[in-house]
Amino acid sequence: MAQVNITLNDEEILQVFIGDREEAIRFLLERILNEIMKAESEEQLKASMHERTEDRQDYRNGVRERKLTTRIGTLTLQVPRHRSEPFHTMVFENYSRSEASLIATMVQMVIAGVSTRKVTKVVETLCGKTFSKSTVSELCKRLDEDIRKFKCQPLDGIDAPFLMVDATYFKARENHRIVSKAFMVALAIKSDGHREVVGFDVYDAEDDYSWKRFLEDLKQRGLQTPHVMISDAHRSIRKAMAEVFPQTAWQRCQVHFMRNILNETPPKYKEGLKVELQEMFNAGDIKEARKRRDSIIDDYGPVAEKAMKILDEGFEDSMTLINMPQSISRILRTTNILERLNRELKRRSDVIQVFPNGASVLRLMGAVTIEYSDRQSTLQRIFAERTFKEIREKLSGEYRLTAQRQNVLLKAV
DSSP: OOOOOOOOOHHHHHHHHHSOHHHHHHHHHHHHHHHHHHHHHHHHHTSOTTOOOTTOOOOEEEEEEEEEEETTEEEEEEEEEESSSOOOOHHHHHHHHHHHHHHHHHHHHHHTTOOHHHHHHHHHHHHSOOOOHHHHHHHHGGGHHHHHHHHHOOOTTOOOSEEEEEEEEEEEEETTEEEEEEEEEEEEEOTTSOEEEEEEEEESSSOHHHHHHHHHHHHHTTOOOOSEEEEOOOHHHHHHHHHHOTTOEEEEOHHHHHHHHHHTSOHHHHHHHHHHHHHHHTOSSHHHHHHHHHHHHHHHTTTOHHHHHHHHHHHHHHTTTTTSOHHHHHHHTSOHHHHHHHHHHHHHHHTTSEESSHHHHHHHHHHHHHHHHHHHTTSOOSSOHHHHHHHHHHHHHHHHHHHHHHHHHHHHO
16 A cells, blocks of 8 residues: 655644644544545555556546544545546445444344433444434334344244243334234244244234234244143133144143232232142142142132132143143243243333334334344253153143143133
8 A cells, every 4th residue: 555644734733732632633533544545546546646657547536525423523534536437445444334333233222222312322422423313213123124034934944842922012102192012922942942932023912813813924934733832811812722723732821820810819818829829730740730729729719719710710721731741841831931031021112111103113022032032042951852752752642632622612611
């Protein structure tokens, strides 16, 4: 590269030494970068200013001003222009890479739960560059392609014997009103014991149509029929599951089930009943569990009749996985894995409070969910592949029979 020389007159030297420090640094940086671009121009033209040479490739055509934002402020640079071929400079190529990194960082800050207002303040402090809240929101739209790819990825290669589904709600603006949007998530526990989010989407409500459409999308993308699906007792989930995956047994989440029971129990009996329900759920086999259930109903029936009715009617569905090894069933008998994701989603949404529209719910909560799925895939496996192969051969037929019984009862209600 050609040599870069910087010449300062007496007044400029005096300004550097006695003037404002930041202003002096900006002045020097402007001069340095302008001289670098002059040198780059000479290299590309193969000739210096006014030089006559047979090697000349092109001619100068003046300069144009261009702003460059740096950590010490905005610089005004004189960018050379050429007549025939465009001028190329490393100065702005490096700037573009830095700006791309800045944009990526801003988007990650929003995903991490930092409000758009705080993002603009942080960027302004660190980089001397101001971004409006609307600009940050627009930058977040760059996530759309990642979300689309994740939602459309084929599931043919995923063998998921267990599937957890759940939904949580976020407020969004729609037609000049604030409405609730249901963010649905499906997490697969694969045959090798690893966990992976296989789907998410935003719907207006948790109704029959929405849950059926959500599960049908998983099936159309190639998800094989799970042996067991774990969820709360939302009727629309049950109906959609029976239609889309009729051979899949249902495990009612024991945490939600216990909550349903305790909500109908007088306060002074809640703590004692909670302990006895936990002992029932931890029973060694279904016979012992049924024995404990009957004992609980006998003891609490006179004082918590409605709660005992919930226990009696929901007991069998809450015990679908009891024949699994307890080290596996204690993880799969609840939707706690997804509840942790829901808490993470709520934490991130708290700084936003009301999303501008449904698309922004999908964009931001989807990005958080993808990150969560990536972390889940690196955690210790729930079971070894060989262990589950032995269990599958023994219990797969039992789960199909359970599914048939549950579907018959569902239609009868």
